[in-house]
Amino acid sequence: METPSGDGMRFETKAIHAGQDPEALYGAVNVPIYQTSTYAQEDVGRPKVWDYARGGNPTREALQVALAALEGGERCFAFGSGLGAESTLLLTFRPGDHVVLANDVYGGTYRLLSKVMGPWGLSFTTVDLTDEAALRAALTPVTRLLWIETPSNPLLKIVDIAGVAAIAHEAGARVVVDNTFATPALQRPLELGADAVVHSVTKYVGGHSDLIGGAIVTSDPEWIERVPYLVNAVGAVPGPMDCYLALRGLKTLAVRMRAHCEGARAVAGFLSAHPRVTKVHYPGLPDHPGHDVAARQMSDFGGMVSFQLPTPEDALEVARSTRVFFLAESLGGVESLIEVPGPMTHASVAGSPLEVPATLIRLSVGIEHPDDLIADLERALG
Numbered sequence: 001m002e003t004p005s006g007d008g009m010r011f012e013t014k015a016i017h018a019g020q021d022p023e024a025l026y027g028a029v030n031v032p033i034y035q036t037s038t039y040a041q042e043d044v045g046r047p048k049v050w051d052y053a054r055g056g057n058p059t060r061e062a063l064q065v066a067l068a069a070l071e072g073g074e075r076c077f078a079f080g081s082g083l084g085a086e087s088t089l090l091l092t093f094r095p096g097d098h099v100v101l102a103n104d105v106y107g108g109t110y111r112l113l114s115k116v117m118g119p120w121g122l123s124f125t126t127v128d129l130t131d132e133a134a135l136r137a138a139l140t141p142v143t144r145l146l147w148i149e150t151p152s153n154p155l156l157k158i159v160d161i162a163g164v165a166a167i168a169h170e171a172g173a174r175v176v177v178d179n180t181f182a183t184p185a186l187q188r189p190l191e192l193g194a195d196a197v198v199h200s201v202t203k204y205v206g207g208h209s210d211l212i213g214g215a216i217v218t219s220d221p222e223w224i225e226r227v228p229y230l231v232n233a234v235g236a237v238p239g240p241m242d243c244y245l246a247l248r249g250l251k252t253l254a255v256r257m258r259a260h261c262e263g264a265r266a267v268a269g270f271l272s273a274h275p276r277v278t279k280v281h282y283p284g285l286p287d288h289p290g291h292d293v294a295a296r297q298m299s300d301f302g303g304m305v306s307f308q309l310p311t312p313e314d315a316l317e318v319a320r321s322t323r324v325f326f327l328a329e330s331l332g333g334v335e336s337l338i339e340v341p342g343p344m345t346h347a348s349v350a351g352s353p354l355e356v357p358a359t360l361i362r363l364s365v366g367i368e369h370p371d372d373l374i375a376d377l378e379r380a381l382g
């Protein structure tokens with residue numbers, strides 16, 4: 001099928017055109033939702049493209065071409081969830097292999113390694129990736145993968161992708177970056193030396209809190225050969241309707257991210273000046289420890305802000321009191337969300353090295369008017 005990569009176009013243009021030629025029969029400007037499980041074959045064992053839709057679907061294909069173009073990778077593989085993408089990528093390794101994992105990754109990533117892939121035979125070490133000596137000490141002769149997440153969830157820590165990727169490559173390990181928080185609109189890890197990017201498409205790529213999806217983007221020849229085999233053999237695939245919604249979200253990613261960043265900047269500024277707030281975690285603030293690295297490797301600082309109050313009870317009270325910010329898990333949608341990671345998104349990491357402060361509140365700043373968001377927080381804090 002026609003799948004232009006969008007070479008030479010700018011980001012905003014690729015988001016709307018890569019993989020998205022008008023449909024051949026009627027000229028529909030949107031990629032149709034190919035709601036089918038199978039395809040009529042031209043002869044016995046001679047399918048046109050795919051024989052069965054676990055292996056592929058034209059709506060999924062369009063999403064994959066578009067997201068690969070935006071991340072600057074050769075191929076993208078879409079999944080039914082971010083964790084579906086992550087588990088499929090981890091299944092390219094073998095029992096006995098070792099993974100080095102950032103010590104503040106998404107809780108579900110930690111759970112996947114510690115409770116599922118660990119018993120299966122993949123060993124792992126968590127490490128603070130801002131500490132070069134600790135990273136070097138964690139790499140062993142059987143380390144095959146370094147797993148980075150930046151900005152991280154929920155503390156918005158920043159990892160120098162190019163720096164740690166060089167160290168991992170020296171040790172013979174490949175590097176994957178969970179780019180869910182930044183999105184390719186703000187950060188392109190493959191250009192900084194990563195071997196693959198994973199996404200929870202559920203978040204900013206979809207952007208409207210109306211789907212669950214995931215993706216892997218890579219130019220690594222071994223993964224380009226192995227991952228599609230596992231897509232079909234393991235089966236964590238997305239449906240065409242969700243691929244259509246993700247593609248529709250992708251078209252406005254650049255403009256949405258500008259609005260998310262603007263809102264987050266305003267909210268972080270407001271919180272920094274508020275007497276009840278003891279700490280604000282936002283890489284756009286000049287006193288954030290990762291500010292300089294973030295300014296170098298990202299084009300803006302993203303839409304996530306977290307902050308701390310004096311006591312856990314304060315955090316619960318404020319999270320219960322906002323009206324514009326909905327009290328909910330997840331992030332990256334047009335609507336603003338507030339949550340307390342300890343008992344909510346990060347309950348699964350309680351007691352682990354990833355445990356987060358109970359005084360922490362996480363905000364996903366939506367694209368409402370920043371003045372309304374600040375007024376809502378002011379009321380809740382006051």
Ligand SMILES: *Cc1c(COP(=O)(O)O)cnc(C)c1O
Nearest residue numbers: 081082083106178180200202213
């Ligand atoms: C949500 C999330 C995931 C998991 O994605 P799902 O689509 O929920 O399976 C992975 N990484 C990060 C950073 C996330 O926020």
